[in-house]
Amino acid sequence: MSLSATTAPPSNVTPPGSEPPRRRGFLLNRLDLKYSPYLYIAPFFLIFGIFGLYPMLRTAWMSLHDWDMIGDQTFIGLDNYAALIKDDYFWNALYNTFGIFALSTIPQLLLALFLANLLNSTLLRAKTFFRLAIFIPNVVSVAAVAIVFGMLFQREFGLINWVLSFVGVDNIDWDGQRWSSWTAIATMVNWRWVGYNTLILLAGMQAIPKDLYEAASIDGAGPWRQFWQITVPMVRPTLIFVIILSTIGGMQLFTEPLLFANGSILGGNQREFQTLAMYMYEKGIENLNTAGYGAAVAWAIFLIIALMSLLNFLLVRRSAK
Amino acid sequence: MTSASRRLWRTSPLTYMALVLAALLSIYPFYYMIVIGTRTLDSINDVPPPLTPGGAFGDNFGRVLDNDAANFLTGLMNSVIVSSVVTLSVVLTGSLAGFAFAKLRFRGRNILLLMIVITMMIPTQLGIIPLWGMMQELNWFGTLYAVTVPFLVSAFGVFMMRQYASQAISDELIEAGRVDGASTFRIYWNIVLPALRPAAAVLGLLTFMETWNSFLWPYAILTPENPTLQVSLSFLSYAYYTDYSQVFAATAVGTLPLVLVFILFGRQIIGGIMEGAVKS
DSSP: TTHHHHOOGGOOOOOTOOOOSSSHHHHHHHHHHHHHHHHHHHHHHHIIIIIIHHHHHHHHHHHHHHEOSSSSSOOTTTTHHHHHHOHHHHHHHHHHHHHHHHHHHHHHHHHHHHHHHHOOOTTSSSHHHHHHHGGGGGGGGGGHHHHHHHHOOOOOOOOOHHHHHTTTTTOOOTOOOOOOHHHHHEEEHHHHHHHHHHHHHHHHTTTHHHHHHHHHHHTOOOHHHHHHIIIHHHTHHHHHHHHHHHHHHHHHHHHHHHHHTTTTTTTTTTTTTTOHHHHHIIIIIIGGHHHHHHHHHHHHHHHHHHHHHHHHEEEEHHHHH | OOOOHHHHHHHHHHHHHHHHHHHHHHHHHHHHHHHTSSOOOHTTTTTSSOOOOOOOOOHHHHHHEEEETTTTHHHHHHHHHHHHHHHHHHHHHHHHHHHHHHHHHOTTTTHHHHHHHHTSSGGGGGGEEEEEEHHHTOOOOSSSSHHGGGSSSSHHHHHHHHHHHHHOOHHHHHHHHTTTTTTTHIIIIIIIIIHHHHHHHHHHHHHHHHHOOOOOOHHHHOOOOOHHHHHHHHHHHHHTTOOHHHHHHHHHHHHHHHHOOOOOOHHHHHHHHHHHHOOO
């Protein structure tokens, strides 16, 4: 690639765009201009093609088979999907995933909006410190977060039950029931992502022209009205971005519930908090002989994400008109 | 008092209280990790729970090192290797492709770029089951190849570099390079790459953090004998979940490198995240 640099002395090279006369190095130069871009993008497409795109398409192919990872593969058409619709465990996982998603996304976004609004104040001191402090949970690995919160939510000696005992709440068996396990897992997710969403929303807020607020204060609008009538509408595109990101993350929730269940892929004795991603793992990787069925679960997750993103998009377009 | 500082005084107490509370809640679990990781096992079950660090860290961490269920040191070293290799590769391949998409003309450029943007929206989980089978066929199960090679490139990296390159590098600069007789690769190496440094740094930091913290795939494909740090932590916590001081000493040590990176480069990381949000 760098050959043409050595064969073409500086004075002989033609500026790009103009029709070059025949000179030494011209051919190499032309080859370089025409084909080297493909060399530069090749690594991405090569590796992504093999380890990204191909497995994805293969998932679709597998989902149409009774696929055993070590043995037979029989084509069965859409039977896996038909079975999925009648599968109580699948609906259970879907229910859990949406429950945890609601418990994490809604408070998380409200809190992030609120914090971003506070951080957006022009007169705030120690801005950088607060930004760093609020973002730091996102730096910690999910595994560590899940382990630490697992102990905070422990039944006998956990800090949270201890604090709750002061307001007269008896020891809660956090991983024993649906609502309590959902709350505990949602807390881990919230703790990790509030700061991240705050920063993204803050970035959106900083693009709002300041004179809008000045005009509003002159008209007598207080901070609360300014927040709901200027900040929130103006930050809507960013909000949608954050909601779609949270949806994608929420539908793929895996690590927190897995570690909360001490590594059991079932998510509690009665599958109280088994998520879709855990169910996919149970069917597709833990049990090699149901890999085809697991692949169908994987595509179902993808379809749900796509559907929710589309829904979001339509809602926004409608409310924007 | 100026009107500005008066407004500061009027609005501040509640705002600051809320922000300080948020900061405390954000930092507390780290502190808790250190408290438990430096306490003896007996004192953990005290009611009320301990609130200050103790002096038993050496003893706790010693138990981590002696423990063959988790191979903590191997995990730590593996994480350093995998994260570094992936980061280096994502930055290099991302800047190469980003430069090509931003500054070079070639057939199919727009369609190929669109493909990259679309792939950014596809969850990696969608390919995990066949990928697991592929790793068996390649004999990569349980090896670091399995957690490194598929992640050597990133669509987000290409896209981010392309955005930055189209703004930060003027066409004149590249033309000047061509007039001086430089090949395209030399232009990339001597002109483009240095100009991309700020974006490369942010991309590198984000990639390093993401790789260091990734869990699902390493968990699926690695074994306790040769884990990454996160996998090692998970096995440690399953097997010794009653020995919290040991587990927490390990999580604290495993979290420390990233917290250090964050303390050193936090501003850049946050700047990069906020900038990325506005552009997209």
